[in-house]
Amino acid sequence: MTRAALLGGPRAVSHPLPQWPRIDDETLAAVVRVLKSEPLCPVGNTGIQGEFEDAFAEFHQRRFALATNGGTAALMLSVHGAGVEPGDEVICSPFSWGASVACVLQCAAIPVFADISAQTLGLDAASVRSRITPRTRAILPVHIFGAPCDMDGILDVANEHGIPVIEDVAQAAGGFYRGSRLGSLGAFSAFSLQASKNLTGGEGGILVCDDREMFERAMSHGTHPQRLIAELELPEFRRRIDSLAFNFRMHTASAAIAHTQLRHLDGWTEIRNQNAQRLYAAVRDLEYLEFPPLPNPDEGSRHGFYHVPFLYRPGVLPLDRDQFVAALEAEGAPAGSYVKTPLYLRPRLRAHDYIGRDFPWCLGEGSYTYQHGDCPVAEAICETEWQLKASFHEPLPELIDQIAEALRKVGETADEIAAASAGFAAVSRSGEAGT
Numbered sequence: 001m002t003r004a005a006l007l008g009g010p011r012a013v014s015h016p017l018p019q020w021p022r023i024d025d026e027t028l029a030a031v032v033r034v035l036k037s038e039p040l041c042p043v044g045n046t047g048i049q050g051e052f053e054d055a056f057a058e059f060h061q062r063r064f065a066l067a068t069n070g071g072t073a074a075l076m077l078s079v080h081g082a083g084v085e086p087g088d089e090v091i092c093s094p095f096s097w098g099a100s101v102a103c104v105l106q107c108a109a110i111p112v113f114a115d116i117s118a119q120t121l122g123l124d125a126a127s128v129r130s131r132i133t134p135r136t137r138a139i140l141p142v143h144i145f146g147a148p149c150d151m152d153g154i155l156d157v158a159n160e161h162g163i164p165v166i167e168d169v170a171q172a173a174g175g176f177y178r179g180s181r182l183g184s185l186g187a188f189s190a191f192s193l194q195a196s197k198n199l200t201g202g203e204g205g206i207l208v209c210d211d212r213e214m215f216e217r218a219m220s221h222g223t224h225p226q227r228l229i230a231e232l233e234l235p236e237f238r239r240r241i242d243s244l245a246f247n248f249r250m251h252t253a254s255a256a257i258a259h260t261q262l263r264h265l266d267g268w269t270e271i272r273n274q275n276a277q278r279l280y281a282a283v284r285d286l287e288y289l290e291f292p293p294l295p296n297p298d299e300g301s302r303h304g305f306y307h308v309p310f311l312y313r314p315g316v317l318p319l320d321r322d323q324f325v326a327a328l329e330a331e332g333a334p335a336g337s338y339v340k341t342p343l344y345l346r347p348r349l350r351a352h353d354y355i356g357r358d359f360p361w362c363l364g365e366g367s368y369t370y371q372h373g374d375c376p377v378a379e380a381i382c383e384t385e386w387q388l389k390a391s392f393h394e395p396l397p398e399l400i401d402q403i404a405e406a407l408r409k410v411g412e413t414a415d416e417i418a419a420a421s422a423g424f425a426a427v428s429r430s431g432e433a434g435t
C-alpha cells in the first residue's frame with residue numbers, strides 16, 4: 001500500500017489547480033481600455049461601473065444595483081436600506097463568514113441567531129419563526145458554499161410578519177432556487193466580488209433591490225454626494241446629501257473585471273456542478289463521508305459551488321475531522337474546514353465586545369446571551385463540515401479523479417496516520433514533562 005503523504009509518501013494529487021481568478025486576454029483588454037479612458041474613481045452610474053450595475057441588475061431581473069468596494073459594504077448598506085435601526089434585531093445564520101453578522105453590528109443592530117437546516121446548511125425556516133420578536137426588523141439568510149437556502153420557507157415567515165429578507169449571496173452567484181436566480185428573491189441581495197468568489201472583480205461587492213425607497217436609503221448611506229445629487233429622487237433622502245456617508249465606491253478596474261466575468265458565470269456554474277457531481281459520484285461509497293443534499297435541478301434549483309462541501313462521519317476512521325483534513329491537504333487536495341465555531345460562540349459576541357461599552361446590545365430590549373446549545377444543528381455541522389476550496393470552473397476530469405483517489409487513500413492509510421500521531425503526541429507529552 002502507498003504511504004500517506006502526511007508521513008512522507010507520494011502525493012495523490014499532482015494535477016495543478018485551475019488558475020482563479022481567470023484573467024484572460026478579454027479581461028485584460030477590458031481593464032486596459034477603462035484605465036486609459038475612464039476616471040479611476042467613478043462617482044455615478046456611468047462608464048464601466050454603470051454598464052456593470054445595469055447588466056448585473058438585468059441578470060437578476062432587478063430594478064436597481066449599486067456597486068461597492070466589498071461584499072461587507074453591500075451587506076451593510078442593505079441592512080441600513082431595509083430600514084433596520086439602532087437596537088433593532090436581525091435574524092442571522094450562525095454558519096457563515098463573520099461579515100454576515102458584522103453588517104448588522106455596524107448598523108448598531110443586534111444579531112439574533114436562528115439554527116440552520118442540515119439539508120441546506122442555511123437558515124431553517126422553523127427556527128427563524130421561533131426567533132421572531134416585535135423587535136425583529138430583518139432576516140438575513142446566507143446561501144453558504146453556493147447552496148440555496150429554503151427561500152420559500154424563509155419568505156413565508158418574513159411575509160407573515162412583514163419583515164424584509166436580505167440575501168447574503170457572497171458565495172452563491174450563479175445559483176438558482178426554484179427557477180429564480182439566487183439574489184433575485186430578497187428585498188435586498190448582497191454579493192461579494194472578492195478574488196476567490198464565483199464572480200469576481202478582485203475586490204468589490206454589489207447589492208440589488210427593487211424598491212426605490214429602500215435603494216435610495218441604502219445609497220444615501222454609502223455614496224459620494226455627486227452621485228446622490230444625480231440619482232436620488234425622493235426628498236427624504238435628497239435632504240440627507242452631504243459628505244457624512246461612508247465611502248464604499250468600487251474601483252473602475254474591479255468593475256471592468258466583474259463585467260467581463262458576468263458573461264461567463266452561467267457556463268462556469270454549470271461546469272462547477274459537473275465537477276462536483278463527478279467527485280461526489282466517485283466517492284459516494286466511502287463510509288466516512290456524508291454529502292449535503294444537492295438542490296433539485298428538476299425544480300429549477302442549482303448549486304453555485306463556491307466550495308465543494310462534505311461532512312465527515314466521525315467514528316469510522318481512527319482520525320478526527322481535523323486530522324482527516326490535514327491528511328487530505330498533505331495529499332495535495334485543497335481541503336479545509338470553514339466555520340469551525342458558530343458565530344454566536346465567538347468570544348467577542350459572547351462578551352458583547354464589538355466596539356466597546358456593550359454597544360449595540362445596550363440599545364436593545366432583550367438580554368441577548370449567546371450560549372452553547374442555542375443552535376444545535378449548526379454546532380454539530382461545525383464539528384463535521386469540511387470542503388474543497390478551489391474554483392472548479394473548467395472541465396477537470398483528471399484533477400477530480402486524483403482528488404477522489406486522495407480521499408480513498410486517506411481512508412486506506414488512516415491507521416498508520418493515527419498510529420504516527422499517537423506517537424507524536426506521546427513524544428510531545430514526555431517532552432513537556434521534562435521541561
Ligand SMILES: Cc1ncc(COP(=O)(O)O)c(C=O)c1O
Pocket residue numbers: 069070071072073075096097099100142168170171191192193194204205
Ligand atoms: C458569506 C459571506 N458574506 C459576506 C462576505 C464579505 O464579502 P467581502 O469579503 O467582499 O467584504 C463574505 C466574504 O468572504 C462571505 O463569504
